[in-house]
Amino acid sequence: MGAVPPDLAAQVSAFTARLRDRHGFLIGPGETADALRALGAVDVLARREVRGALRAVLSASPEQLRLFDLEFNAFFRVEGAAQPKLPPLLPETKTPGREEQTDAGQSPPPGPGQPPAPKPTPAPAPDDAPDPDEDAPDSQAPGQPLPGEETAPPDDAAVPSLRARLSPNAAPGQAVQAGGDDLPELLRAASALVRSLQLGRARRLKPQANRGPKLDARRTLRAAARTAGDATLLRWLGRPRRAPHFLLLIDGSRSMGADATLLLRFAQALHLRSRRVEVYAFSTGLTRLTPLLRRAPPGVPLTLPDLGDAWGGGTRIGENLLRVAREERAPVNRDTLILILSDGLDTGDPALVGRALRDLERRAGGVVWLSPLAASPNYRPVQRAVAAALPFLDALLPVAGVDDLHALPRRLRAARRA
Template identity: 30%
Template sequence: MEHMRAGELSCLTGSIVRQVTDFAPWLRNHGFRAGVPETLTAIAALAELNLSSINEVCSALRSIYARTSAEWGIFPALFEQYFGIREAGLQEKRRLQPDELIGGTDAGENAECPPLETVKGILAGYHPNNGERFALRADQQVLKDVVVLTQLAVRTIDAPRGRKWQSRGREKIDLRQTIRSALRHSGEPFELKMRRRRPDKPRIVLAIDISGSMKPYAPFITSLAWSFTRVRARTQIFLFSTRLLRVTSLIAQKGVTGIPYSDLPGLRGGTQIGGSLALLLHRYSNLLQRHTCVIIISDGFDAGHPEQMHISMRDLAARVGRVVWMNPLLGESGYEPTSVGMSMALPYIDAFVDVHDVTTWKKAILNGALCSAAP
């Protein structure tokens, strides 16, 4: 790993180095991909810059940390929030001490993160609780109501025809049922039983966002996921944050008692919706058919590349019968789906609904959010 020498920092004070060192973790909480290489580059650049010119410092750090168009547009606002609006937090006159060359402070973790404003119609994938992990446990007080509503919802979802019999436009005699009925009358077939079309079970794929921003809604969403394992449907459940994890059996067995952190390996802080959906398309393509209803439960804050989100949603919508996006923030006053992730996903969504409790779940069902037109 590259290291900076004390001689290269002779023109910087200890306060400046600490502020720049803590800037990368603070940016990561706002959806940026910033690490040690960017920090070393920023410190080296500050040694050559005129620190009295805040615009010059902002432009230099912007070229180092911003990698996408969304990050480039929102970086000046983040820079002003962290360093202060045109106030020189870089002017403290104190020499760098030898014991300060290693390590840093936790100022970046404790820095207050005010709510972000939309910049040029783009909001980066950020939430104050991003990176926070939590256990999943269903809300037992609403389980009964949720299961009843989920049974109603499944009956509205389009299902393929069963394999045993395909209607040809005329009725056929069901020989097995006719013989069974005749046994009640000494073997005389008094009534001919006709075959009936038996539809297959609806096919449902649940993709649930468990990043830190979804923590307030986790009990109800876990209850909703568990209820889909108790109805007549072919259901597969996935959790995602920075990667995708299949948890159908885990939700069915431990959704009520609680799922600890140890049972969710590989799910880290942050949200990469596009990358997770791309993994779903690549690894579990057999689940995505023309009769499948894909339900995505997320607030839409995506820290991944916008193009990845666009491609994943386009391919998903072309392969399945219906895409339903449940956003628990949609019911909040003043909320607009202007984040990068939601902006890329909206053109490919068949139903965009607010579901965060029993009332909103019932309203979504009655409004036909899960009713899919026959392909």
């Protein structure tokens, strides 16, 4: 296997980052290293062989193959060739204020024979400029000059510009307050959920306190040595039931409101009742909450640090579920119950939800969607994300309060019997 030149290795790293950032390809350091190893097996001076090697490693679907070819031709294009137009794989969201800034902050191009217009002076930001109406008297209309104050003539050259700031967080830099006085009730609901899951038995024989299916001769003889060789106490072996594993995916978008904090407290209660719990929060991004919940003291209101783009913003359910399907590939097995806690209001591509859940449902023991909207009497699963997920769900259940969490084990049993 030949060595890849350093310049080509740097270009491949930049190319993989371009695929990931522009089109949402699920590419990480491992995929980049695989691409470099693939290039070591081909002739790096042959453009067709380089493209074929990278194409086989970095593309995962027919749509990605088409985008890869367009992006490869644009990135490694021949000198003087026109750059093709690339359609995005994921829908893009325009930043609010970008069009206003273009229309209001820029002057029209000068006509033939006219001098160029002077550069406009941007207006002060709304956060820095004082409120002109704050100190005005009550009888004075807002925006009108005070008596005796001269009004400056308007400056045609100074065109005010609008500046908008887009943040995916409802409260950037602030901690997430999820405190409440319902932790005892949530602990009882979590205990009932853990006890209700009937999993298979373990393969290995383990010592049991009560009578088991097989006699443990070694432990029985050791105990007989303490009673002058009489086996008065028999030791037994058995196959205990496997402990369930929970994977909780909590929607932290703005549309969830107070339901998101309730589900955070339930995740904390479930983590206190079972150590085999993984918790993720997602909005436009994804973050793992398991270490934070593990360090949270149970006797005080739950407070989490700023979760960034995973809390308080929009919703990208499909993209984040795909990330979980890749990052959680090892822990998810037939003993895993996946709980998706979301209202299903998604701004992303619903097809990605189906792709992610098809992979997770194939490996997990069960997939359940808990929706606050499902508690409404006339609820219908018409949300795009929920409709795409329905073929892969074991149950779609309501969760609008503590009572619904108490009823969750009974509803799960009824759904599985059906």
